[in-house]
Amino acid sequence: MRPFILHNPVKLRFGRGELNHLGEEIPEGARVLLVYGGGSVKCTGTLDRVHEQLKGKAAHVVEFGGVQANPEYAQLMPALPIIEAEKLDFILAVGGGSVVDGAKFIAAATAWDGDPWEFVQTRQVHTGAMPLGAVMTLPATGSEMNGVSVISRSDLGQKLSFFSPYCYPVFSIVDPQLTETLPPRQIANGVVDAFVHVLEQYVVMEQHAPLQARFSEGVLLTLLDYGERTYRDVSDHEARDAFCYAATMALNGLIGVGVTQDWSTHNIGHELTARYGIDHARSLATVMFDNFELRWSMKQPRLTQLGRRVFGLAGSDDDRVAREALAAVRRFFEALDVPTSLGAYPNVEADADEHIVKALEAHGTWPMGEKRSVDIELVSEMIRRSVARVPA
């Protein structure tokens, strides 16, 4: 195995009703910036419950709402003068991954000397961050239990991720009950996003981390067992709990330590979201299959393992098992009403490949993926293939 460091200091409180323990986690006398997104946490009553929990613990609370999906630099920056003027010392994010990502950006920006966009671009934050906590209302991104944040600048057409050890939430509350008011589409997105997170850490050539592979398979099996049930039936608590926990474990470092990773599908997906507004998870589903198929010799061995261990496929023909496994994943996504082709999106241009390649070049993401195997030609080809597949 390759040496690694596993260090995840987040205190995860998981379970139905855990929001009622938020007060126990807030530092006594904290001066809190309460970050949230659109109005949904207001409509559902979650924000009121949060305020109730802050009473008697926090000395001061200032709301900072309106953080959007794919959180924007320009929208987040106004938080900084507020924090300074109100002498705030703790950030509480209430929402989905975008809100938590936005809160991480704000937290790191408070400790940064200069334009915070610098640390997003360099992906390095060594200067610390204000402590933050999270109440997750939408599972999938894993942001509640990692130090990663993805921030966009639509003025530059950029969507970039950064990591900092200072950006792990001090605590995160994942209360599956809070996700029950979400539109089913968001659940489908969450299932697909989490599934792709695992595959980007699992479908790789180097296979020297057998326990991490077993853990990956455990997360995938759980998503397969409970993902569609969660999507179809809001009253299925057993399924929702399992799905929410699997989504957290898909991207908190556990399955990825000491493992070669290949985030090229995510890199390409970010550009598709930036240009065409396709939901993050859905963007991944449009390119991942082609991305694997076009690098078949690299990807086939682990897809064969996926087939045997996760889908229970028999037969000695490794290549065939791998193809059947990939087909099974495709069926799984489509059962969640998540299209697996760019042809399903009418606003995607016929020459999308050229735009996406240009965007990737501008953002300096080349060469991408495992063994730097994803080049311009490959991306062009996978986008063209995906655009050409127009669902009936």
Place this chain on the structure above:
Amino acid sequence: MRPFILHNPVKLRFGRGELNHLGEEIPEGARVLLVYGGGSVKCTGTLDRVHEQLKGKAAHVVEFGGVQANPEYAQLMPALPIIEAEKLDFILAVGGGSVVDGAKFIAAATAWDGDPWEFVQTRQVHTGAMPLGAVMTLPATGSEMNGVSVISRSDLGQKLSFFSPYCYPVFSIVDPQLTETLPPRQIANGVVDAFVHVLEQYVVMEQHAPLQARFSEGVLLTLLDYGERTYRDVSDHEARDAFCYAATMALNGLIGVGVTQDWSTHNIGHELTARYGIDHARSLATVMFDNFELRWSMKQPRLTQLGRRVFGLAGSDDDRVAREALAAVRRFFEALDVPTSLGAYPNVEADADEHIVKALEAHGTWPMGEKRSVDIELVSEMIRRSVARVPA
């Protein structure tokens, strides 16, 4: 799923050569109590390497060696006046689980007002602990990544465990290379100990934590794949690395959060070790099978799952699959030369059942196990059965 808190603050450095990074983890200017066991860390050169790493980082180092397997209260207590006289502020444990357990006891004792045996007996330490780090030279106990410690008082015939959130090591180094000088018997013990750790968190009735079950199965599969290879061949690095990591993950909270647990095999095993000096892991192997068989209706469903998912057993007869699974576990232990019967130990008395029941009663461990289902009659019966099985 039952609500739970997952919070493991340990920074785990895992991998070959990671001992060379010890210096990076020692707090600048620390005054260190260096705790170790017998002389093996001296013979192997590990202690010299530790001192090398402490140079330039630690301001002062005092050795405290001689911690035995099943660490003794009376042996550990002399560390306290040394810590006070030398104004030490950090504890570094170098050894196996016993050494780390002993170091945790010392760490908690420094912050305890009164006789430290009190917190062992009440199993509650709320008063804090001196920070400690660990360099593991023997995998299996999981002590390197949890807050649990097991301490013995042979004068009272007691062996008790306590947990404290203050007793998580700040960092732990698991460097599989350091385990290569161990006698193979210790490796066999480690594999069995880790395997039983998982089963005590897995073979339970309540099954509302599907991802935790998948993770348990992942650890078991890894131990099955690599345990005997590690035991037989010291040059098999791939196997040793996988085994060491699996042992750490078997008891660091990951597979057990939100899960009913049943530690009755451990409770009984501790008494067998206290009375007959049977190695910890070996004591577990002598009673676990009878413990499961005598509560068959409780244990059969999960043993069936074990059979299907871990041993790949087919067939629709659940009961038969469960029995075959248990038989497969027994074969696995015996392939490691670990006996699964008390009859294999000549010093175990014919009336061992009476002594063990009396000891359990004296230590107030009744009623034990899941749904408090392990009573005097059951323990008597399982000990009698195990004693009666004398290997050919």
